[in-house]
Amino acid sequence: MAYFYRDGKLKVGTETAFADVAELARPQGRPTYIYDIGDIEKRLRAYDAAFKGLNTAIHYAVKANSNPSILKRLAQWGAGVDTVSAGEVKKAIAAGFAPSKIIFSGVAKTKAEIEYAVTQGIKQLNVESPAELKRIVATCRALGKTVDVAFRMNPDVDPKTHPYITTGFRENKFGMDESFLPELLATLRESKDVVRLRGLTMHIGSLLFDLDVLQEAVEKTIAVHKRFEAEGFALDRFDIGGGLGIRYETDDTSEEFAMLATYGERLTAVFKKHFGADVSSKLEILTEPGRILVARSGLLVSEVQYIKKAPAKTFAIVDTGMHHLLRPALYQAKHRVLPIEERKSSAGESYDIVGPICESSDVLAKNVALPLLDEGDLLGFADSGAYGFAMASSYNSHEFPVELIVENGRASRA
Numbered sequence: 001m002a003y004f005y006r007d008g009k010l011k012v013g014t015e016t017a018f019a020d021v022a023e024l025a026r027p028q029g030r031p032t033y034i035y036d037i038g039d040i041e042k043r044l045r046a047y048d049a050a051f052k053g054l055n056t057a058i059h060y061a062v063k064a065n066s067n068p069s070i071l072k073r074l075a076q077w078g079a080g081v082d083t084v085s086a087g088e089v090k091k092a093i094a095a096g097f098a099p100s101k102i103i104f105s106g107v108a109k110t111k112a113e114i115e116y117a118v119t120q121g122i123k124q125l126n127v128e129s130p131a132e133l134k135r136i137v138a139t140c141r142a143l144g145k146t147v148d149v150a151f152r153m154n155p156d157v158d159p160k161t162h163p164y165i166t167t168g169f170r171e172n173k174f175g176m177d178e179s180f181l182p183e184l185l186a187t188l189r190e191s192k193d194v195v196r197l198r199g200l201t202m203h204i205g206s207l208l209f210d211l212d213v214l215q216e217a218v219e220k221t222i223a224v225h226k227r228f229e230a231e232g233f234a235l236d237r238f239d240i241g242g243g244l245g246i247r248y249e250t251d252d253t254s255e256e257f258a259m260l261a262t263y264g265e266r267l268t269a270v271f272k273k274h275f276g277a278d279v280s281s282k283l284e285i286l287t288e289p290g291r292i293l294v295a296r297s298g299l300l301v302s303e304v305q306y307i308k309k310a311p312a313k314t315f316a317i318v319d320t321g322m323h324h325l326l327r328p329a330l331y332q333a334k335h336r337v338l339p340i341e342e343r344k345s346s347a348g349e350s351y352d353i354v355g356p357i358c359e360s361s362d363v364l365a366k367n368v369a370l371p372l373l374d375e376g377d378l379l380g381f382a383d384s385g386a387y388g389f390a391m392a393s394s395y396n397s398h399e400f401p402v403e404l405i406v407e408n409g410r411a412s413r414a
């Protein structure tokens with residue numbers, strides 16, 4: 001567990017190598033994201049283990065957390081990355097990822113971004129529309145370069161997650177269905193000199209728990225893969241995307257580890273069923289996990305500025321808010337609120353934890369029961385390692401939070 005209480009104080013790390021959260025955060029003097037690197041490594045290993053029966057490449061979704069120290073470690077541990085902008089490709093290269101470990105997804109790649117990615121010689125461009133494919137072909141011709149691509153399919157499934165993070169439903173802007181095939185095939189056939197189709201890719205959404213829907217999406221995409229093979233294309237990759245969720249309401253991580261293991265087992269069986277027991281010699285299976293690798297590693301620590309007892313509510317007003325952790329405002333997400341130094345007194349109160357931003361959506365948590373709070377107390381927002389700092393802004397001209405990395409009980413500025 002990345003965060004745990006010892007003698008009433010919140011610690012980060014493992015039972016044998018940990019640091020005290022308050023001692024790390026107080027001297028920073030402003031909101032601070034803390035990341036436990038060991039937790040990320042443990043999860044990367046678990047992901048690898050879940051897919052040990054296949055020839056798998058993990059491409060961490062940089063959008064979840066692009067902290068340079070985290071990227072650097074992931075590169076050292078042998079992971080690849082999934083990127084969605086030239087900026088992310090640049091960050092990945094700066095962190096030590098070889099271009100051959102980088103794939104580039106996204107619906108709106110500009111000419112300049114395609115040029116940059118092709119010039120760097122990245123592993124694969126995940127193509128989201130026939131128009132994008134044409135732009136890639138023209139760019140490669142102009143540059144005199146070749147590129148490997150995968151087509152992102154939209155399998156039209158309902159992954160039963162928040163509508164803002166559903167991506168594989170027919171009304172979403174992502175991917176393509178089979179009606180796009182004639183146009184894609186025509187473009188491919190006239191551009192074999194510059195573009196090579198390596199496989200298909202899919203990603204149906206984020207914060208997913210329903211493995212039946214994930215399996216259905218993979219099987220639908222396998223059917224399209226077979227169609228491309230029937231058209232004479234020898235495909236040797238299949239990208240299953242990311243999306244596995246965590247239960248934000250609890251610190252019990254056993255369900256997500258069990259789900260990951262079952263997900264790996266089920267998809268291994270699916271690929272063996274459709275491609276034979278020797279699938280590993282035919283197909284590289286790419287994965288794009290984000291949240292499940294980094295969410296639990298992160299804690300956003302803030303300081304209580306004021307307690308305000310209004311007739312309807314008691315507010316704990318803190319120095320962080322929707323500008324640093326947008327998820328509660330945007331998706332009504334619930335991050336557990338952890339007192340950093342537990343109080344001995346059993347007295348408590350129900351608080352709305354709100355930030356400094358001039359919007360009524362700037363609520364980090366509603367009606368949370370906490371020990372009595374005071375000005376200067378520290379509060380942590382749990383499981384904020386994914387889509388936390390990554391979605392932060394300087395709205396209202398506030399500073400960005402500090403980021404600290406904790407490794408083997410020692411902290412450094414990330």
Ligand code: LLP
Pocket residue numbers: 061063064082105106165203205206207241242243244288289290291292327331386387
């Ligand atoms: N691959 C692609 C193409 C993606 O678009 C995403 C996430 C991932 C992989 C990684 O998904 P993950 O394993 O992290 O679920 N801001 C939202 C999540 C947005 C996810 C966007 N795409 C949130 O805070 O819940």
